[in-house]
Amino acid sequence: MAPETSPPASSTNGSTPSKPSSQRSVITSRPSPFMPSTLEKILLAIYPTILITGSLFSLLDPSARNAPYSASTQSHVADTAPSYFAKKSNIFNKLFVKQGWAWITFSYLFFLFTHPSIGPPLSVTLTPKRIRGLLRYSIVTTWWIFVTQWFFGPAIIDRSFRLTGGQCELVEQADKGHIEMDDTRQFVTGFACKAVGGQWLGGHDISGHVFLLVIGSMFLFEEVLHVVLRSQRVKEERTVYMADGAIKSAEVEAALDSDVSVQRPTQWTIGAKIGLGVAGLSVYMLLMTAAYFHTWFEKLTGLLVALSGIFVTYFLPRAVPGLRNVIGMPGV
Ligand SMILES: CCCCCCCC/C=C\CCCCCCCC(=O)SCCNC(=O)CCNC(=O)[C@H](O)C(C)(C)COP(=O)(O)O
Numbered sequence: 001m002a003p004e005t006s007p008p009a010s011s012t013n014g015s016t017p018s019k020p021s022s023q024r025s026v027i028t029s030r031p032s033p034f035m036p037s038t039l040e041k042i043l044l045a046i047y048p049t050i051l052i053t054g055s056l057f058s059l060l061d062p063s064a065r066n067a068p069y070s071a072s073t074q075s076h077v078a079d080t081a082p083s084y085f086a087k088k089s090n091i092f093n094k095l096f097v098k099q100g101w102a103w104i105t106f107s108y109l110f111f112l113f114t115h116p117s118i119g120p121p122l123s124v125t126l127t128p129k130r131i132r133g134l135l136r137y138s139i140v141t142t143w144w145i146f147v148t149q150w151f152f153g154p155a156i157i158d159r160s161f162r163l164t165g166g167q168c169e170l171v172e173q174a175d176k177g178h179i180e181m182d183d184t185r186q187f188v189t190g191f192a193c194k195a196v197g198g199q200w201l202g203g204h205d206i207s208g209h210v211f212l213l214v215i216g217s218m219f220l221f222e223e224v225l226h227v228v229l230r231s232q233r234v235k236e237e238r239t240v241y242m243a244d245g246a247i248k249s250a251e252v253e254a255a256l257d258s259d260v261s262v263q264r265p266t267q268w269t270i271g272a273k274i275g276l277g278v279a280g281l282s283v284y285m286l287l288m289t290a291a292y293f294h295t296w297f298e299k300l301t302g303l304l305v306a307l308s309g310i311f312v313t314y315f316l317p318r319a320v321p322g323l324r325n326v327i328g329m330p331g332v
């Protein structure tokens, strides 16, 4: 464990000599609560590495480079696609990514309600740790809804596309009444455009796949790995700001937790393995998206929008005690 930042108590007893200044200077400070732990640094490095690797692959691999690519559909032409995974119709895209939030949701809920260090396995008892886990899930889910599904009207991806000059290629025909898109609001949703056979043209199209795969996998990694490692007594590296401004190890709040009845020696439960499996498949599909779809800048914005949701859910609470009291931290 790293030493505390608080200064040592000074001697009030005249018989105890004060420490020489060389000894006092060995007191080291804890890292900032915003600093990722070693595990988080590795995870956070994986995503840009995958995006760069995939983009480089698409530039260097002869079959990917020579296959015709359509900028408007952000993909290779299906008939001449350089790989099975370069086709939108691949089974993993249709059944896994396109239903991605359902997979993230079910695997997380299964983990939350079966891991012994969070609550009684296979019981729906709502322990404080489960409630806080559900709150963190709600924040991440709300961000997913806002970015990809609905944001007081069209989703953020659709709005940003429109704001940067993009539009549905069929919007003029719809204007003339040749196509049934009767509600003006629908002109600004990618879903309505695709539903009538159109394509988004122009504008900056944040990659929804990169967004979903990064936020979904990072959410599962943060939740599952911290819980399992903490219950195996692996050294806690995360630090938090206390209400008085002191920086302490996140462990201090675990010690204060009165919910000891649910603390048991942990295993890599089936729920933890399924959660990591879903996260791992997401990372693999991210590599496929990076290799065969979108421009590098659209992938970068997908990554940044996803990581902003992770920052609010997992890093901000370490610096804001009031927020931490409500949503907690996984494994604490
Ligand atoms: C003020 C607003 C408050 C909102 C409150 C929200 C609170 C959240 C808590 C609970 C909400 C419950 C809803 C959770 C639903 C969970 C179950 C599901 O996930 S069912 C939906 C399954 N569908 C998907 O997973 C779709 C995933 N696909 C996409 O997101 C997109 O297709 C894409 C981003 C992958 C790509 O887009 P495309 O345009 O290329 O298709």
Ligand SMILES: Nc1ncnc2c1ncn2[C@@H]1O[C@H](COP(=O)(O)O)[C@@H](OP(=O)(O)O)[C@H]1O
Pocket (backbone or CB within 6 Å): 073, 074, 075, 085, 086, 087, 088, 089, 090, 093, 205, 206, 207, 208, 209, 210, 285, 286, 288, 289, 293, 294
């Ligand atoms: N890994 C992958 N496998 C198959 N298709 C992918 C994919 N990543 C992205 N795509 C497809 O590329 C298009 C752009 O994705 P996005 O904007 O969500 O990042 C989407 O097409 P469709 O919307 O026609 O399905 C999506 O299905």
